[in-house]
Amino acid sequence: MKTRSLTRMITQNRVWKSIFRQGYPNTEENRAKVIINTLFLHIHPVRVKRHSLKVSYTWGMGVISTFLFIVLVGTGVWLMFFYAPSVERAYSDIQRLETAITFGMLIRNMHRWAAHLMVLTVFLHLCRVFFTGGYKRPREFNWVIGVMLWVLTILLSYTGYLLPWDQLAYWAVTVGTNIAGVTPFIGEQLRLLLLGASEVGPEALVRFYALHMWFFPLMMAILIGVHFWRIRKDGGLSSPLESDESRIMEEAE
Numbered sequence: 114m115k116t117r118s119l120t121r122m123i124t125q126n127r128v129w130k131s132i133f134r135q136g137y138p139n140t141e142e143n144r145a146k147v148i149i150n151t152l153f154l155h156i157h158p159v160r161v162k163r164h165s166l167k168v169s170y171t172w173g174m175g176v177i178s179t180f181l182f183i184v185l186v187g188t189g190v191w192l193m194f195f196y197a198p199s200v201e202r203a204y205s206d207i208q209r210l211e212t213a214i215t216f217g218m219l220i221r222n223m224h225r226w227a228a229h230l231m232v233l234t235v236f237l238h239l240c241r242v243f244f245t246g247g248y249k250r251p252r253e254f255n256w257v258i259g260v261m262l263w264v265l266t267i268l269l270s271y272t273g274y275l276l277p278w279d280q281l282a283y284w285a286v287t288v289g290t291n292i293a294g295v296t297p298f299i300g301e302q303l304r305l306l307l308l309g310a311s312e313v314g315p316e317a318l319v320r321f322y323a324l325h326m327w328f329f330p331l332m333m334a335i336l337i338g339v340h341f342w343r344i345r346k347d348g349g350l351s352s353p354l355e356s357d358e359s360r361i362m363e364e365a366e
């Protein structure tokens with residue numbers, strides 16, 4: 114009884130009402146309103162299909178990938194405080210992170226492991242969407258957004274690889290950009306665009322840094338937003354029944 118009157122007191126409060134427009138979510142209507150009126154929750158639909166909550170259907174890989182992306186942004190911002198993308202400083206900054214900075218080794222390894230894991234989880238997510246037929250109508254566009262997210266995941270890993278400026282990084286990027294260099298017709302221009310010079314050096318380091326810290330993460334954040342918005346607009350997750358229906362419709366056309 115006491116809890117109920119306390120709840121009522123809070124939910125009738127002006128401050129509460131100025132933030133949350135609806136009452137306490139203890140009725141069907143208020144529960145729906147909480148989702149619709151809250152910026153961070155309105156990504157959720159008011160109702161979901163029961164099977165789409167099953168781990169055996171989604172493998173949870175999309176959500177895990179989202180979580181890893183958030184970990185990567187958090188740890189990445191922290192790493193930026195201690196790293197400068199210059200040929201003179203990059204290598205020693207990483208050594209300092211590993212040996213002299215509090216939690217440096219931990220945060221750096223969290224960043225590395227989250228990046229490795231994300232490649233795996235995004236790939237497994239792609240496989241699950243393929244095996245459950247989630248790419249079929251009306252979700253073709255979201256599949257295309259997904260492919261872009263997959264490419265971005267790889268590009269983020271690759272551009273991050275150069276930043277420690279050690280032998281492994283140097284030669285991996287030399288090999289990678291040489292491969293880009295043999296692309297038919299535009300190979301040499303592409304290699305020049307990536308490196309900013311004829312071989313891996315300070316220009317490449319700054320370019321990879323800018324792409325890794327700003328351009329690719331920003332693109333990924335925007336595309337993840339579009340990806341989620343599309344899931345909502347496409348009526349939530351696919352269902353086995355639905356993919357049968359779309360096959361029947363396609364055959365009828």
Ligand code: HEM
Nearest residue numbers: 171175176178179239242247255256259260262263350351
């Ligand atoms: C950064 C990478 C990605 C993130 C964070 C992400 C996130 C998500 C999440 C949270 C879902 C909801 C269901 C679930 O967890 O399985 C989902 C669904 C979906 N994703 Fe992704 N995704 C990513 C990459 C991809 C890729 C690489 C593809 C395919 C090429 C893809 C295609 C789809 C499609 C078509 C759906 C709807 C599936 C259905 O209705 O069954 N996504 N995504």
